[in-house]
Amino acid sequence: MNSIIQCILRAVIAGCLLITTATAHAQLKIEITGVGSNFLPIAVAAFRDESAAPQQISEIIRADLARSGRFSNIHAGMAPIAETNTVDFGSWRAKGADALVTGSVAHLANGHYEVRFRLYDTVKQQDLSGLALISSASELRLSAHKIADYIYQKLLGERGIFATRLSYVAHTGGQYQLQRADSDGQNARTVLTSSEPIISPAWSPHGTQVAYVSFEHKKPVIYVQDLLSEQRTAVSNQKGSNSAPAWSPDGNQLAVALSLTGNTQIYSINANGTDLRRLSNSRSIDTEPRFSADGHSIYFTSDRGGAPQIYRMSVQGEATAGAAQRITFKGSENTSPRLSPDGKLLAYISRVNGAFKLYVQEISTGEAIALTDSDSDESPSFSPNSKYILYATRIEQRGVLAAVSTDGRTRQILSIKDGNIREPSWGPFTE
Template sequence: MSLMTKLGLRTLVASCLITAGAAAHAQLNVLVTGVGSTQFPIATANFANEVNSPQQISTIVRQDLARSGKFTNIDAGSAPVSETDSVDLGAWKAKGADAFVSGSVTRLANGQYEVRFKLYDTVKQQSLGGLSLVSPESGLRMSAHKIADYIYQQLLGSRGVFATRLSYVIKSGNKYLLQISDSDGQNAQSALTSPEPIISPAWSPDGTKVAYVSFEKKKPIVYIHDLPTGRRVIVSDQKGNNSAPAWSPDGRTVAVALSKTGNTQIFAVNADGTGLRRLTQGSSIDTEPCYSPDGQWIYFTSDRGGQPQIYKMPAQGESAGAAQRVTFNGNYNTSPRISPDGKTLAYISRVGGAFKLYVQDLSSGVATALTDTTHDESPSFAANGQYILYATQVNGRGVLAAVSTDGRTRQVLSVQGGIVREPSWGPFMQ
């Protein structure tokens, strides 16, 4: 993998994407390949009346909890249990469940569905509350994800990310597709179909838009795509390459890497395409910008020291303060991403010819490898900072993967018979 492949524009070719003939709305298959050091035992009963529902809510909840690597599903049997039913919590505790979930699905007169559930702590013998969610049929899966998020937060004390979304790129025949899916890879929809490559999708902070680079006009141009309406605007169509869009935390600004001055440099532009300003000024290659969560810094990749390393500069650019080198472990580090709490840097490091996902504690500088694969790229933190999504290869085939930041829980997300690339994990939905 050449320096320009990693630092410059990453041009996609058919050989590194999905094979021809795959379904345009191919679902990602999820394989959990590791679990956490401790797991919370929980029993989720079949929901009352869900046999008549287009989606089996309790099944989706169980799958979400298992996929996190932090829960063990205790067999709850086949009998449905409503949230209004009396529950013998002692009996469930005796079966090994420290928590129990019951619920129901009701089709309303207007055609929508109401999903209700209740969560119990069997150890303390008390209710931990529940939710009532109303949605159209198309929203039933998201209702299940929200239930799993509620359970995750109540039992583990941090917010779950089951109700967030993923974006990624596949190629079907001669077409490239920007896919948006649930966090489990299901419910995939194509936001954009193009005969030319699409790369570097990046979610807006509010989760309603995706910035990306499209080659549809025979050159790389940065677009912002409003997902609810499908409306697109060009953010950067400067001379040369326009690449690597990254949103500021307030959603008003997009940092981009442009070669309009010759060597690739970092610029910032307003989200409506106005107000372009240059942030780096050197003769090196500066690319792959990433804002810190507080908006005060931009982390980026630069070869100004001879080999690519990660640096940070004030968000106003180098005119407001000199860039500072951040990575010192290894001689080839790229693709910076900062955790939502601002404490951890994820990046790709070349180690002995292999490209691996690393995390670095920004206060101590200690760097740790998270993967044992050799073709990792495009890291993206989950909104709760506990998982990182990235692209890699398994058995010679490109897949998406997710790993917990402690390295214990691993997932592989793949398309049957094909290859996926360019992942980005969306934010919490407000």
């Protein structure tokens, strides 16, 4: 079903709207339902004096590394080991650990905390260096995520995504809440509350703003909200439907889908809502635009061939640069294109024998594979390192979020105790 029609069907009774950054009552619960291969065995020792801190740094690090599907945690014992302690490499090798993490937490006079750690290669018997991070009590989880990112990159040669954030829409008790949370689903904060649907959240490239569609005025309107000041602006309130905002890589523009002339078409606007320009030029429904990683192209869903498929056009638009080219050919219906930040992959939702499944396609070859065996997938979103895809699905009639590695080996489920969650978006790197 076309996303515009889906949006309209989600509209319900009138209600109130509230912008807030209050802590969300329902934290996401994460379950690892599949595991990867080629584990790197690592021991993360308890940090000295971390028991006196509001967050247990070593536990967060272990959980992050386990979620990645790339590490296996070797039991390090109960005794804390500081980063200044001498390391007996032989004993850790005997326990099966190829790497070791030690550290400490110090409560400073100004109320902040200093976290120090060291990372060791026990095979080569090398100190791989470490970091010292200072943060407030409320940011200790972020410090732990940054340490996990450091470990991930140092040992695997790829940037970690543990310190990034997610956004999603929770629907509980007749209320819709746009929320943001850490990548592990913790530290959830509510950005917007409404009794009308909120859909299509999209992070700005710098992670300071989020665009979304709200039905608070009985029609879909696109807003951009600053996450620090909480100020928001209606950037597209054109006649008819305003939907599917997508940021350009430089953050200066949005691609949007508008029914301004009757049938929905793709337009671009400046991030402040000025300079509206039509890009697609067909008599069909063109929707769900997404910029390519280099900003030169826009991928979108269109039924111009008789059924929904994914097409690509120049960012200059069809009238200027020529007709769009069809990109997907496997499956009778393909929608919801999402481009990986590294520019190599296209994720989308394919209808297969009546089921909606997450697929990933290599842009260079056109080769596509299914990543899930579920039947109600929607709204894919790449992690900023292009290694994982977050998406919405249903399990036992409940809306949940799921994450899968792009090789299909690692799977996670994120849910809340009461209610449904959908419309996920993975935030960018911010440092």
